[in-house]
Amino acid sequence: MAMKTGDAFVPKQLSEHLKESLPDVYVDDLLITLKYFIDEEEPHLWIEEHEVCMRCEHKPCLNFCPVGVYTLGSDGKIQVAYQSCVECGSCRIGCPYTNIGWVLPRGGFGVAYKFG
Amino acid sequence: MNNQRIEFDAIVVGAGLAGSSAAMVMARDGLNVALIERGRKPGGKNYFGGAVYTHAIAEVLPDYQDRKPPFERPVTEAGFWFLSETGLTRMTVQGGELNAEPADAYITLRANFDAWWAEQAQEAGAFLIPKTAVTDFIRKESGEVIGVVTDRPQGEIYAPIVIICEGVNNLLTQKLGLINRDLEPAEMALAVKQVISLKPEVIRARFGLSGEDQGLAVSVLGDVSLGLPGMGFVYTNKASVSVGVGVMLDVLVEYRLRPADILQRYLQHPAIAPLVEGGQLLEYGAHLIPEGGYKAMPKLYTDGAMVAGDAAAMVNALHWEGTNMAIIAGKLAGETAIEAHSRGDFSQRVTSRYEDRLKEGFILKDLKQYRGFSKFLETHPQFMDVYPNFVNDAIGQFFTAYGKPKQELFKGMLSGLTNRRSLIKAAGDILSMARAVMGW
Numbered sequence: 001m002a003m004k005t006g007d008a009f010v011p012k013q014l015s016e017h018l019k020e021s022l023p024d025v026y027v028d029d030l031l032i033t034l035k036y037f038i039d040e041e042e043p044h045l046w047i048e049e050h051e052v053c054m055r056c057e058h059k060p061c062l063n064f065c066p067v068g069v070y071t072l073g074s075d076g077k078i079q080v081a082y083q084s085c086v087e088c089g090s091c092r093i094g095c096p097y098t099n100i101g102w103v104l105p106r107g108g109f110g111v112a113y114k115f116g
Numbered sequence: 117m118n119n120q121r122i123e124f125d126a127i128v129v130g131a132g133l134a135g136s137s138a139a140m141v142m143a144r145d146g147l148n149v150a151l152i153e154r155g156r157k158p159g160g161k162n163y164f165g166g167a168v169y170t171h172a173i174a175e176v177l178p179d180y181q182d183r184k185p186p187f188e189r190p191v192t193e194a195g196f197w198f199l200s201e202t203g204l205t206r207m208t209v210q211g212g213e214l215n216a217e218p219a220d221a222y223i224t225l226r227a228n229f230d231a232w233w234a235e236q237a238q239e240a241g242a243f244l245i246p247k248t249a250v251t252d253f254i255r256k257e258s259g260e261v262i263g264v265v266t267d268r269p270q271g272e273i274y275a276p277i278v279i280i281c282e283g284v285n286n287l288l289t290q291k292l293g294l295i296n297r298d299l300e301p302a303e304m305a306l307a308v309k310q311v312i313s314l315k316p317e318v319i320r321a322r323f324g325l326s327g328e329d330q331g332l333a334v335s336v337l338g339d340v341s342l343g344l345p346g347m348g349f350v351y352t353n354k355a356s357v358s359v360g361v362g363v364m365l366d367v368l369v370e371y372r373l374r375p376a377d378i379l380q381r382y383l384q385h386p387a388i389a390p391l392v393e394g395g396q397l398l399e400y401g402a403h404l405i406p407e408g409g410y411k412a413m414p415k416l417y418t419d420g421a422m423v424a425g426d427a428a429a430m431v432n433a434l435h436w437e438g439t440n441m442a443i444i445a446g447k448l449a450g451e452t453a454i455e456a457h458s459r460g461d462f463s464q465r466v467t468s469r470y471e472d473r474l475k476e477g478f479i480l481k482d483l484k485q486y487r488g489f490s491k492f493l494e495t496h497p498q499f500m501d502v503y504p505n506f507v508n509d510a511i512g513q514f515f516t517a518y519g520k521p522k523q524e525l526f527k528g529m530l531s532g533l534t535n536r537r538s539l540i541k542a543a544g545d546i547l548s549m550a551r552a553v554m555g556w
Contacts, residue, residue, distance in 0.1 A: 042133075104154060107154045107266070112156055
């Protein structure tokens with residue numbers, strides 16, 4: 001991936017037909033089913049350097065995070081709703097510039113699956 | 117060092133399938149075991165398809181049947197579903213060996229199963245420490261692991277042997293230098309799943325099951341992953357179904373796809389929607405699956421420590437195996453820790469015996485044999501695209517009375533393949549698949 005060579009991240013494109021076949025899910029409708037114990041004091045996710053995100057043209061984190069933790073603020077900065085995180089770890093290795101700080105929530109905090 | 121330090125004979129990091137297995141085996145042998153879990157209770161962080169395997173459970177807990185395991189249903193029907201854009205071809209098997217009692221595999225939900233599995237470890241005498249995250253190791257100057265640092269105040273816990281069962285995000289394993297690189301997106305599937313409530317009688321009717329003592333487990337290929345490297349699944353629980361899809365993480369990133377959209381598209385497929393219609397969403401979740409296989413495995417032992425389960429990439433994606441490997445590997449690590457205690461030697465001289473034990477059984481043999489499989493999927497996307505479509509078209513055409521000579525029909529069926537992939541390339545694909553599976 002891009003980070004290995006320092007090249008800019010270049011996305012691939014689905015066919016128009018496939019693109020149109022994808023629904024636009026409002027992920028909050030899914031998250032209401034989840035139980036969280038939110039750590040109000042210590043966010044366990046953060047952007048290392050906002051400058052790097054500013055230069056990241058395509059910002060894949062806005063899409064591939066399965067719970068939509070990352071959104072674009074009106075100031076153009078990536079906002080991190082760590083409270084919704086299910087701790088999958090995708091963003092830690094999926095960010096093309098490894099610009100996402102990621103640790104486990106403190107013991108007892110974070111998602112608590114009821115079914116799994 | 118003060119003399120009030122907290123000390124155990126062994127520490128297990130993570131009360132998942134591997135961790136509780138290790139703890140159970142060691143505690144039963146009389147070792148004083150700390151089983152550390154970062155969740156409020158075991159299972160709360162875990163999300164899978166999925167099923168657990170009785171061969172593995174029985175190896176650790178022979179009388180498991182008397183201990184009320186929280187199984188949902190036995191897997192009495194298993195196989196593949198091939199999805200085209202509007203069609204579905206089912207290739208499943210039922211009866212025969214799948215009717216064994218107890219069944220080979222039971223569908224379960226991890227919040228229940230892992231909690232029960234950890235309880236068995238506690239009953240054997242292991243001391244569960246929940247709501248506690250391990251952040252680092254305590255090591256001698258020589259590097260030997262002699263304990264862990266947790267996020268509790270004064271959270272150092274000492275033991276001459278530590279078994280790391282931290283799960284797919286193996287940061288502790290990396291910290292210990294057991295693998296000298298981070299995980300790669302191309303080695304990980306990001307799976308998302310919905311648990312959807314359905315009444316047992318509805319499940320029975322829609323999935324063709326005779327009752328709650330029957331269950332279906334299928335892998336779904338084709339349109340489910342937009343033809344991209346990935347796989348879907350359906351498992352029937354008692355009063356719900358688990359429907360999900362995993363796509364390789366590098367692909368999701370490169371195409372900037374939203375996993376929840378892919379799953380919703382799958383649930384809206386004309387052949388899938390009627391199966392879940394009217395069901396209520398009980399839970400949505402996501403988890404990484406380490407599919408890098410043998411080549412993504414860390415070194416499994418060092419002085420004073422061993423690693424098991426997802427943290428060691430013990431997953432055979434094609435066969436849905438992973439939970440069984442975690443349980444068996446945890447047990448073997450536990451047995452190695454017992455040996456280390458009896459010999460009073462916690463160095464690699466003894467912990468390396470863990471790898472020997474793994475080599476004797478199926479785990480390392482299988483992982484080695486399938487070492488080319490994850491690369492194979494990456495380089496052969498036609499198995500998620502061309503072939504599922506071809507199977508649907510060909511069978512559909514075979515059973516359609518067009519009022520044309522059958523010779524034309526067969527030509528049409530064949531061109532349904534050759535328009536997408538030449539026969540020589542198709543033959544090559546089959547050979548490549550055989551090579552990836554057989555480890556040639």
